[in-house]
Amino acid sequence: MSPVFVGRSDELDTLNDALARAGAAEPQALLLGGEAGVGKTRLVEEFATAACRQGAVVALGGCVEIGADGLPFAPFSTALRALRAALPDELAAAAAGQEDELARLLPELGEATAGRHDEQGMARLFELTARLLERVAAERTVVIALEDLHWADASTRHLLAYLLRTLRTGRLVVLATYRSDDIHRRHPLRPLLAELDRLRTVRRLELARFTREEVGRQIAGILATEPDPAQVDEIFERSDGNAFFVEELAVAAAEGCCTGLTDPLRDLLLVRVEALPESAQRVARIVAEGGSTVEYRLLAAVARLAEDDLIEALRAAVGANLLTATPAGDGYRFRHSLVREAVADDLLPGERSRLNRRYAEALEADPGLVPADARVTRLASYWYQAHDPAKALPAVLDASVVARRRHAYSEQLGLLERAMELWDTAPEEIRAALRPVDYTDVYPPCGCDPAATPLRYLDLMAEAAVAGRFCGERERALKITKKALRILQDEHDPQRAAWFWVQRSRLVQGLARGDGRQELANAQDLVRGLPPSEVHADVLANAATWAMLHQPGPEAFAAAEQAVEYARMVGAREIELNARVTLGCLMVDSGDVDNGLAELYRVKEAVLQDGVAHVVGRAFVNLPSELESVGRSGEAVPILREGVTFTRGYGLLDSEAWIWGNLSESLYSLGRWDEAAEAAAGALGSAASAKPRGVGALRLADIAMARGDAAEAARRLAIAHAHYGSHDPMPQVLLPVARIAIGVAAEEGRLLDARAELDRALAAGFPPGTHRYGWPLLLAAAGAEADARALPAAADGRAEALDRLAEAVRKLTTGAPLWQAYERWTRAELHRARGTDTAALWSDVVTDFECLDRPYDLARVRRRLAQCLLETAAGDDERDRAAELLRLAGAVAGHLGARPLAEAVALLAQRARLTLTARGSRRALDPAESLGLTSRERDVLRLVSAGRTNRQIAEELFISPKTASVHVSNILGKLGVAGRGEAAAVAHRLGLFPVEALDPTR
Known part of the structure; x- marks a missing residue:
């Protein structure tokens, strides 16, 4: 090797910059790619040396390849071991209280507890690892370098992805290297690299081959003398600038080995x-x-x-x-x-299997020959490569148990698939000696004692299906369930078959292949009429949860009640608590608000006490959601913030994202929009799957609409559509999406599109309990019709649309003061759309909202009441009341940044010659202050709103058509709209012109 470090100055500068940023408590993540032999390891070594000189602690870890397998978490275990050696006190303090969990990665910390085996167990381990590194790196800079990521096991890849997504604090640099030439189209690292590329916090470097000049300098360093230019040319051409091949070729040339310059490079590697x-x-x-x-x-x-x-x-x-x-x-x-x-x-093939057998025999004879945490996995690999099914099957199953214990579910799945491959070739006496209690955590009831019954092939399939679901390998798990159900067609085992159908339902939903309803229906058919059992309770609990989200009603309620009853009868505490969350939500949605909320509070405390993490996650999502549904947003917010802390501590990324989305909704209701936007961004940033990201995008669309940015609202709506997909329609998704789509269409002057959105929503209907989504949608549609009342193009079909809305209002339930207020507001908008609204009508709406903590909604209805008062006012009392209402509404709009409302308030006050500043101020309002329109542009906008063409405008205002066109262009720019229809919609929404001023016959 050359003692002189050649080239790579730009890459080294990037790494040193990352080190400096990390020193300022800004965590850094870098991916270093390059073909084999290009010099990745040498660059890491140079960087590590420089980092150590600056006082940083460098912990190196490499991915280990054992045959065709990777060792679970190997690079992290090695790096943590190095970190423990360098900073023993700091790491011990950082791990305090969590040693039993972190021992899954670093056995030196103690004995790992059995713990729960589910998606949350792995997430909890990942979260604890991330926080451990943050705490260790709190006071001094730490570099974690992970090499050979192309060999990484799936669990290592998942942990790295989690780490890079969630690092928030600490003086930490995470650097990972991989061979880019090994990353073929189906390589498992490829999707991870694509995912990390989307993170703004990750920098990716690609090492190029050396230039001819750099090759010359490398050869000079290797040979300790200036090389002959012809030799440099020859080696450069042969090596193509690959640093490792330059080394091999230079040494071969120096030793007079001419064959090395002509034979294939693989043969060159074997020459030595x-x-x-x-x-x-x-x-x-x-x-x-x-x-x-x-x-x-x-x-x-x-x-x-x-x-x-x-x-x-x-x-x-x-x-x-x-x-x-x-x-x-x-x-x-x-x-x-x-x-x-x-x-x-x-x-040779026989030579390979013989060597593996000798490795396995040596390790069986003396297990202390290798580190304890690698022993079982390596033994399984050696026996498998030795092609000895009798030895390989139990070894592979032992390794799968160890992988499960470490929450390395991807490796567990691979080992179980290998066990299924070996099953038929292993001797019968070997299979008969295996017991499910030793190798599986999943016991679909079979009517026998697992400790006294031989392990079955179906037991392996059940364990593999669950492992696949836990690690995100849903496609592989789905194939396993399909094969298992095909086998069960020839056996009478309804509970086991029902169990597999439940797994299949979850997988189908996770893969966006459908809503999972038919699979659950199959499971219900299988257990119907059977005595209570854990499987029966689980089927009912899953069916109730599905119905709550898709088809809430009496059937869902009955299934939830029965699930709770059966779970209690068979002592299935976790299923019982999960079903009680569903039951509590259904109680609230059905109108039994106090009892439903009380049940949800009881379940929340119970699951926190029992430590059932995923049910706790559901409680923190659903309890505040139900509080929000009845207008108790202020009560929901502290619970949601507590939920963020809990779910983050357990690594429950999707639950955390749902909580962020619900927090954004409650903060929006309370008029804390900047905080709501931050919470929505939290939903987008923390989610591991698509639907929670859709919630975050939808919340941002709400804020954008209220702040007058229809284009941004439309963009966020499209993002939400993409995240939600179309495979799993749920009212809690479809109705908010339709509401925002109606708002965007109305804002852009596309009333027919808004009506079409409404028609689709009405056709789908409002199932029981969905009034919390239905009322805002009906209000948006009624408001759009009312705002467009003066538009000639909106006259066709208006009566039918209003009739449909009125019919929907009559049928939709209220159930809480908030939705009673929404009902009255929606009816007032329908009257406004017909031109029959009155101050008394709007006064009742204002009174309703003055009792609720909804400042933006209150400001909107106050503005409507003021408008009615001013249009019908005959005395100073009404004008004074209108002025005060507008002042209050304007103050809220200004505080929230609700530009459309603020402009509407200002224009209404200007038309009525009112002042909205503090009492006693007499400064008159000018519409130009809000929209920047000149008086001529106001005249042009009035005619545009009445549907006039440029030529008609020119004739009426005695200007040329070209001048009219210029005015129209200026107006579109000042209003921030794209066309004449949108401009007219803005003018009508703001009430800029009285309806009579737009009469085409005038």
């Missing part, structure tokens, strides 16, 4: 191996098959050489720079993985 003594070649082949690193004692047991002979063989391999000792000095590895791959590929 073939030049070694036979014993050293044999040792190299053994090391190549043992994995990325082989411990010395294990190597000695497999090589079966006298110790002196083994040492001499190793000395020759190390002297030829083929092998190097590990940093800990307890084993050996190839200097470069390309050489190991070349040597391993050169093994």
